[in-house]
Amino acid sequence: LGSSLRGSLDKLQGKSRLDKDDVQEIVKEIQRSLLSADVDVSLVMDLSDSIKTRALEEDPPAGTSARDHVLKIVYEELVGLIGDSTEIPLEPQTIMLAGLQGSGKTTTAAKMAWWFSKKGLRPAVIQTDTFRPGAYDQAKQMCERAEVDFYGDPDADDPVQIAEEGLEATEDADVHIVDTAGRHALEADLIDEIEEIESVVQPDLNLLVLDAAIGQGAKEQAQEFDGSIGIGGVVITKLDGTAKGGGALTAVNETDSSIAFLGTGETVQDIERFEPNGFISRLLGMGDLKQLSERVERAMAETQAEDDDWDPEDIMKGSFTLKDMKKQMEAMNKMGPLDQVLDMIPGLGGGLKDQLPEDAMDVTQDRMRKFEVIMDSMTDAEMENPRSVGAQQVRRIARGSGTDEETVRELLQQHKMMERTLKQFQGMGDGDMQRMMKK
Ligand code: GDP
Ligand code: MG
Numbered sequence: 343l344g345s346s347l348r349g350s351l352d353k354l355q356g357k358s359r360l361d362k363d364d365v366q367e368i369v370k371e372i373q374r375s376l377l378s379a380d381v382d383v384s385l386v387m388d389l390s391d392s393i394k395t396r397a398l399e400e401d402p403p404a405g406t407s408a409r410d411h412v413l414k415i416v417y418e419e420l421v422g423l424i425g426d427s428t429e430i431p432l433e434p435q436t437i438m439l440a441g442l443q444g445s446g447k448t449t450t451a452a453k454m455a456w457w458f459s460k461k462g463l464r465p466a467v468i469q470t471d472t473f474r475p476g477a478y479d480q481a482k483q484m485c486e487r488a489e490v491d492f493y494g495d496p497d498a499d500d501p502v503q504i505a506e507e508g509l510e511a512t513e514d515a516d517v518h519i520v521d522t523a524g525r526h527a528l529e530a531d532l533i534d535e536i537e538e539i540e541s542v543v544q545p546d547l548n549l550l551v552l553d554a555a556i557g558q559g560a561k562e563q564a565q566e567f568d569g570s571i572g573i574g575g576v577v578i579t580k581l582d583g584t585a586k587g588g589g590a591l592t593a594v595n596e597t598d599s600s601i602a603f604l605g606t607g608e609t610v611q612d613i614e615r616f617e618p619n620g621f622i623s624r625l626l627g628m629g630d631l632k633q634l635s636e637r638v639e640r641a642m643a644e645t646q647a648e649d650d651d652w653d654p655e656d657i658m659k660g661s662f663t664l665k666d667m668k669k670q671m672e673a674m675n676k677m678g679p680l681d682q683v684l685d686m687i688p689g690l691g692g693g694l695k696d697q698l699p700e701d702a703m704d705v706t707q708d709r710m711r712k713f714e715v716i717m718d719s720m721t722d723a724e725m726e727n728p729r730s731v732g733a734q735q736v737r738r739i740a741r742g743s744g745t746d747e748e749t750v751r752e753l754l755q756q757h758k759m760m761e762r763t764l765k766q767f768q769g770m771g772d773g774d775m776q777r778m779m780k781k
Pocket of ligand 1: 524580582606
């Protein structure tokens with residue numbers, strides 16, 4: 343499905359602006375990709391609403407394709423939702439893992455212990471699962487492979503007591519990772535049990551472990567665990583499979599937290615710190631979106647820096663002199679023709695622009711170059727007040743610029759036409775204008 347998103351994005355190749363239909367099609371593909379990646383339906387709707395709005399309102403910077411611009415918006419919206427990875431300080435702490443049976447808690451506990459040991463800390467895993475036969479052996483073996491401290495008691499049946507004893511038995515360790523039992527479903531006794539363990543262990547951080555294939559069930563789980571022990575971060579496991587882990591977005595959204603780790607295999611080394619770019623790119627089945635987003639960002643910054651001396655809003659306020667027109671013509675090289683520049687003024691795009699006379703804003707490159715030469719032969723006073731330029735002056739300017747009187751008159755004519763068009767906008771009234779400028 344990522345490929346059909348790519349397909350509809352590729353159709354935009356070469357386009358510099360998007361119309362409603364383009365945006366509609368893209369948003370539909372993005373919805374499809376996200377839904378098939380198990381992102382919650384209402385989240386998908388919220389996301390696509392803001393993507394749609396931004397794609398229609400924001401214009402791509404000069405030199406950036408509409409396709410790249412939309413991808414940047416999509417990326418930013420998703421990053422905004424997912425956020426950066428959960429902060430994991432490299433210092434002594436206690437972390438407790440929660441989640442349903444089979445989600446990957448025990449595996450993650452050993453993996454995280456391995457991760458901390460590689461960071462130079464001394465971790466210990468405390469196994470409190472008395473529910474599942476074999477939990478003790480599984481955890482012990484994995485911790486041996488990870489070469490980290492381990493505590494568990496295969497004969498005990500009180501998880502709270504195991505937790506208490508485990509903390510004492512592993513007091514030489516500086517990072518304590520407490521593994522808990524899960525159940526098939528969210529039964530009341532599972533929640534009671536984990537709350538009891540929590541009150542004894544007093545973890546610095548509770549992580550919710552979710553299978554990447556969790557899908558729409560993520561919401562209820564996230565709500566339950568967050569409501570009982572408070573979830574400070576999410577771990578997504580089994581990302582080495584086909585599932586894309588969209589349920590993580592739901593969990594993050596519901597718990598107001600972030601993603602801490604990703605599980606990418608069955609061995610203790612198969613753990614990664616979460617990083618939004620890779621995750622989002624994978625979610626959408628797209629390439630490196632961060633890189634692309636940064637490229638668009640740079641283009642934007644450059645466009646803005648170059649145009650510092652010329653603000654399109656200025657011509658909306660006062661009179662439009664030949665000096666303005668000259669600046670406008672210089673800016674055109676960077677920004678595109680005036681009708682597109684007008685599009686950059688918030689609220690001025692679309693309908694109004696369509697009412698312009700066909701070639702009111704059209705100054706071709708060729709004419710522009712000639713106009714520039716002519717302007718260089720004009721006095722400051724003539725530039726400020728082109729209406730005062732009479733026949734005699736036209737003759738002088740033509741001679742001085744090595745052009746002909748006809749072209750000089752064309753320039754004056756063009757100026758008049760642009761001025762009149764802009765007056766039309768100015769005539770909209772101050773209130774309208776103010777409102778539009780503020781948008
Ligand atoms: P728990 O019941 O929550 O403790 O889940 P476990 O840690 O026992 O994991 C359940 C199963 O999923 C085991 O067979 C694990 O080997 C497997 N598993 C856990 N994490 C991953 C992962 O990131 N990738 C793969 N492929 N398998 C995983
Ligand atoms: Mg387990």
